[in-house]
Amino acid sequence: MQSTSDTSALVHDTSHGLALWNPSVAACWSVVFTPAFGxxxxxxxxxxxxxxxxxxxxxxxxVFSVGLLVVRLISGALNARLNSQSNLLLWFSWAYxxxxxxxxxxxxxxxxxARFGADFPRQGWDYALLLAVAGGIAYQLLSALLGWLLRALT
Structure with a gap:
C-alpha cells in the first residue's frame, strides 16, 4: 500500500495517467446532472x-443517488397517472x-x-459531460415511457 506522500507524487505525475476532476466544478455540475454524477x-x-x-x-x-432517481422516476409516473403533483420529493432532492x-x-x-493548490492534473470534462447529457436524455425518455405505460395500462 502506498503512503500519502507517494500518492501525492503519483497524482502530480501525469505520466502515470492519474488526474482529477475538479471537485468544486463536479459539485456545481451536480446541480444540473444530480448528485449521482458528482x-x-x-x-x-x-x-x-x-x-x-x-x-x-x-x-x-x-448508489443512494441512483436510488433517489429511481424513486423520482416512479413517483413522476404515478403523479402523471393520477394527475397529481407532489413537491415533497422535489424538496427532499434539493435537501439531499x-x-x-x-x-x-x-x-x-x-x-x-490543501494538498495541491490550484496545480493538479485535471481530467477533461468532455466525455463526462457527454455521458451526463446522454444519461439525462435516457432518464427523461424512460420517465415519459413509464408515465405513458401507466396511463395506457390502467
Missing part, C-alpha cells in the same frame, strides 16, 4: 488519490443535494486545494 466523479477522484475508504463512502452516495455537497463534495475540494 458522486461518481468524486469516487473516481478518491480512487486516483489512493483513498479506498473515501472511495467506498462516495460509492454509497452514488445540499447534504451531499456539504458532506461529500466540500471535504474533497478542501483536501485537493
Amino acid at each position: 458522486a461518481w466523479l468524486l469516487m473516481r477522484n478518491w480512487e486516483a488519490l489512493g483513498e479506498p475508504r473515501q472511495a467506498a463512502i462516495a460509492r454509497k452516495w452514488f 443535494l445540499l447534504a451531499w455537497w456539504i458532506a461529500a463534495a466540500a471535504p474533497q475540494a478542501r483536501l485537493v486545494r
Whole structure:
C-alpha cells in the first residue's frame, strides 16, 4: 500500500495517467446532472488519490443517488397517472443535494486545494459531460415511457 506522500507524487505525475476532476466544478455540475454524477466523479477522484475508504463512502452516495432517481422516476409516473403533483420529493432532492455537497463534495475540494493548490492534473470534462447529457436524455425518455405505460395500462 502506498503512503500519502507517494500518492501525492503519483497524482502530480501525469505520466502515470492519474488526474482529477475538479471537485468544486463536479459539485456545481451536480446541480444540473444530480448528485449521482458528482458522486461518481468524486469516487473516481478518491480512487486516483489512493483513498479506498473515501472511495467506498462516495460509492454509497452514488448508489443512494441512483436510488433517489429511481424513486423520482416512479413517483413522476404515478403523479402523471393520477394527475397529481407532489413537491415533497422535489424538496427532499434539493435537501439531499445540499447534504451531499456539504458532506461529500466540500471535504474533497478542501483536501485537493490543501494538498495541491490550484496545480493538479485535471481530467477533461468532455466525455463526462457527454455521458451526463446522454444519461439525462435516457432518464427523461424512460420517465415519459413509464408515465405513458401507466396511463395506457390502467
